[in-house]
Amino acid sequence: xxxxxxxxxxxxxxxxxxxxxxxxxxxxxxxxxxxxxxxxxxxxxxxxxxxxxxxxxxxxxxxxxxxxxxxxxxxxxxxxxxxxxxxxxxxxxxxxxxxxxxxxxxxxxxxxxxxxxxxxxxxxxxxxxxxxxxxxxxxxxxxxxxxxxxxxxxxxxxxxxxxxxxxxxxxxxxxxxxxxxxxxxxxxxxxxxxxxxxxxxxxxxxxxxxxxxxxxxxxxxxxxxxxxxxxxxxxxxxxxxxxxxxxxxxxxxxxxxxxxxxxxxxxxxxxxxxxxxxxxxxxxxxxxxxxxxxxxxxxxxxxxxxxxxxxxxxxxxxxxxxxxxxxxxxxxxxxxxxxxxxxxxxxxxxxxxxxxxxxxxxxxxxxxxxxxxxxxxxxxxxxxxxxxxxxxxxxxxxxxxxxxxxxxxxxxxxxxxxxxxxxxxxxxxxxxxxxxxxxxxxxxxxxxxxxxxxxxxxxxxxxxxxxxxxxxxxxxxxxxxxxxxxxxxxxxxxxxxxxxxxxxxxxxxxxxxxxxxxxxxxxxxxxxxxxxxxxxxxxxxxxxxxxxxxxxxxxxxxxxxxxxxxxxxxxxxxxxxxxxxxxxxxxxxxxxxxxxxxxxxxxxxxxxxxxxxxxxxxxxxxxxxxxxxxxxxxxxxxxxxxxxxxxxxxxxxxxxxxxxxxxxxxxxxxxxxxxxxxxxxxxxxxxxxxxxxxxxxxxxxxxxxxxxxxxxxxxxxxxxxxxxxxxxxxxxxxxxxxxxxxxxxxxxxxxxxxxxx
Numbered sequence: 001x002x003x004x005x006x007x008x009x010x011x012x013x014x015x016x017x018x019x020x021x022x023x024x025x026x027x028x029x030x031x032x033x034x035x036x037x038x039x040x041x042x043x044x045x046x047x048x049x050x051x052x053x054x055x056x057x058x059x060x061x062x063x064x065x066x067x068x069x070x071x072x073x074x075x076x077x078x079x080x081x082x083x084x085x086x087x088x089x090x091x092x093x094x095x096x097x098x099x100x101x102x103x104x105x106x107x108x109x110x111x112x113x114x115x116x117x118x119x120x121x122x123x124x125x126x127x128x129x130x131x132x133x134x135x136x137x138x139x140x141x142x143x144x145x146x147x148x149x150x151x152x153x154x155x156x157x158x159x160x161x162x163x164x165x166x167x168x169x170x171x172x173x174x175x176x177x178x179x180x181x182x183x184x185x186x187x188x189x190x191x192x193x194x195x196x197x198x199x200x201x202x203x204x205x206x207x208x209x210x211x212x213x214x215x216x217x218x219x220x221x222x223x224x225x226x227x228x229x230x231x232x233x234x235x236x237x238x239x240x241x242x243x244x245x246x247x248x249x250x251x252x253x254x255x256x257x258x259x260x261x262x263x264x265x266x267x268x269x270x271x272x273x274x275x276x277x278x279x280x281x282x283x284x285x286x287x288x289x290x291x292x293x294x295x296x297x298x299x300x301x302x303x304x305x306x307x308x309x310x311x312x313x314x315x316x317x318x319x320x321x322x323x324x325x326x327x328x329x330x331x332x333x334x335x336x337x338x339x340x341x342x343x344x345x346x347x348x349x350x351x352x353x354x355x356x357x358x359x360x361x362x363x364x365x366x367x368x369x370x371x372x373x374x375x376x377x378x379x380x381x382x383x384x385x386x387x388x389x390x391x392x393x394x395x396x397x398x399x400x401x402x403x404x405x406x407x408x409x410x411x412x413x414x415x416x417x418x419x420x421x422x423x424x425x426x427x428x429x430x431x432x433x434x435x436x437x438x439x440x441x442x443x444x445x446x447x448x449x450x451x452x453x454x455x456x457x458x459x460x461x462x463x464x465x466x467x468x469x470x471x472x473x474x475x476x477x478x479x480x481x482x483x484x485x486x487x488x489x490x491x492x493x494x495x496x497x498x499x500x501x502x503x504x505x506x507x508x509x510x511x512x513x514x515x516x517x518x519x520x521x522x523x524x525x526x527x528x529x530x531x532x533x534x535x536x537x538x539x540x541x542x543x544x545x546x547x548x549x550x551x552x553x554x555x556x557x558x559x560x561x562x563x564x565x566x567x568x569x570x571x572x573x574x575x576x577x578x579x580x581x582x583x584x585x586x587x588x589x590x591x592x593x594x595x596x597x598x599x600x601x602x603x604x605x606x607x608x609x610x611x612x613x614x615x616x617x618x619x620x621x622x623x624x625x626x627x628x629x630x631x632x633x634x635x636x637x638x639x640x641x642x643x644x645x646x647x648x649x650x651x652x653x654x655x656x657x658x659x660x661x662x663x664x665x666x667x668x669x670x671x672x673x674x675x676x677x678x679x680x681x682x683x684x685x686x687x688x689x690x691x692x693x694x695x696x697x698x699x700x701x702x703x704x705x706x707x708x709x710x711x712x713x714x715x716x717x718x719x720x721x722x723x724x725x726x727x728x729x730x731x732x733x734x735x736x737x738x739x740x741x742x743x744x745x746x747x748x749x750x751x752x753x754x755x756x757x
């Protein structure tokens with residue numbers, strides 16, 4: 001006893017309080033004994049020591065309330081939070097599907113708007129996650145209120161499915177693997193599937209929302225009448241027929257008059273000769289040797305430039321190269337069209353970054369460019385002394401050459417001896433070093449699928465180890481195609497014609513596109529017609545090919561490098577032949593024509609685009625019928641231009657959009673299905689809709705022996721698998737959490753409209 005108790009006897013209330021505390025702490029307490037003690041000694045009023053005042057600001061006693069609301073208008077009100085993200089998702093998906101264009105690049109406050117849209121995408125993500133949370137919580141409330149119940153591990157799944165820790169926890173594993181004695185493993189399958197689906201959506205809904213909500217920079221097609229005005233009705237034609245554009249038979253006739261190929265007249269030689277630009281190629285090769293890939297700028301009549309491009313296969317030593325360039329005719333004529341557009345300052349005034357893509361009005365015609373594949377193989381001494389030389393073609397795999405990969409194309413020995421007999425004297429090294437000739441592989445190996453042309457070169461390499469010259473023979477297989485391309489024109493800067501490169505044979509683009517490539521049949525007279533005098537200062541009689549081959553200086557070591565020789569000759573011949581094909585039908589006197597419906601009654605004007613005098617270039621007159629019918633019958637091919645602008649917009653293309661739209665559509669299906677069930681079922685669960693309410697419900701429920709020794713945590717998985725449900729007790733006046741299956745249904749489920757204490 002304390003000092004106070006020693007001086008003053010304790011009151012009756014204090015004694016009873018001490019006895020109550022001692023009895024409460026006694027594990028072997030006897031309730032009946034305490035009741036008897038209470039009747040004998042406990043006063044009528046409650047002692048002040050045992051009275052516990054209410055906490056400040058807390059009102060004890062909640063009013064009765066409905067746990068399940070069955071009114072339909074309450075269900076509709078509950079669906080409103082779902083309708084907002086549903087409508088936003090539908091709107092942004094429709095905007096992408098409609099390919100709505102937003103604005104050009106470099107507009108005022110553009111970056112600020114894009115940054116604001118990132119916050120909008122985050123808000124959209126949060127609305128979707130809130131909607132998913134409400135859907136899962138509602139499903140758990142529904143199952144709790146039914147006799148099915150919910151596994152204890154999934155009881156908080158509606159609030160925890162967004163947490164990665166919950167995904168890898170015991171309670172989640174136990175909840176998704178829980179079974180029922182009455183209905184088996186499929187009893188909780190809908191709830192499991194819903195939680196797993198919402199977990200997956202929670203991970204990807206954020207980036208998906210950003211993908212569809214934030215506009216993407218790209219090139220966007222604009223109707224020509226929008227950019228060029230409503231009065232735009234010009235029609236543009238090539239002054240060539242369909243048969244002339246992409247001839248399969250390459251003969252000398254495609255150049256017309258080659259008498260102007262005089263190296264002394266520089267202007268005419270450059271503009272009118274098939275190989276007039278070879279001096280530019282020679283200058284580039286002297287600077288870069290045999291370097292690939294090559295990008296050589298060729299200017300057309302001081303107007304529009306094009307790129308002569310060559311690539312090889314860096315992964316192998318096959319001596320294979322592929323070369324391409326835009327057609328000379330296209331470069332000149334497109335320049336004339338752009339120059340005509342530039343004359344009117346109002347044209348394209350409302351487009352900040354325009355691009356024009358020409359194409360044919362006839363859907364069967366495609367824009368094309370020459371594409372030449374060449375594979376060379378050098379035979380060095382002592383291999384040169386062999387009696388069998390082949391044209392290599394194991395890398396020429398475009399159809400139909402792929403079917404003849406194992407065939408051998410043997411060069412006749414008689415051809416080799418004749419070429420060697422005509423070879424230059426190696427003693428005059430500078431001027432007489434090469435012997436060169438074309439070989440008609442198409443005629444000699446027609447049954448073996450050989451390409452249309454071959455080349456044979458005999459030259460001499462310096463060998464310092466032997467202090468002399470080494471004779472080398474090189475054979476080349478040549479395959480020419482008209483490859484489909486897309487030309488790109490910039491009306492703001494029409495100095496260069498660009499094209500989507502057709503050089504993707506290395507990656508197999510054209511291996512499967514048999515209809516896209518037109519194989520050429522190159523004749524010997526065509527190949528020889530280009531080999532005109534080059535006008536070299538040191539040798540006036542040297543031809544263009546000989547002048548081109550003299551660029552090769554050869555490596556100064558004992559054994560010449562075969563790969564270097566292969567690569568050089570395939571690159572040099574590829575540039576030479578491709579440039580010759582690009583100059584086909586390049587007569588500057590034949591250019592595009594423009595058909596314009598005149599506003600006066602003088603009829604249409606048909607003339608060259610760049611002709612300031614507006615003089616007609618053909619014999620057409622109105623008495624011959626409509627121009628649209630007369631032109632195709634008289635060698636004119638109509639082309640059209642597609643206008644594109646560089647800016648931001650929405651587009652339903654690409655893998656990111658497909659993934660994002662799949663995620664959002666999946667959410668829409670789930671949310672709309674939930675809303676339909678809500679409105680048809682007309683049930684809103686107001687109780688145990690939060691973690692705090694679940695805790696209060698558990699606090700007011702009877703203890704379960706199955707959860708013994710769980711005050712410090714739960715370690716066993718089987719504990720999380722116990723089934724939990726909500727049932728009525730105390731004659732239907734209260735609700736409690738019940739553990740285990742209620743097979744006899746002794747505790748009815750909550751009823752709509754009933755108020756519980």
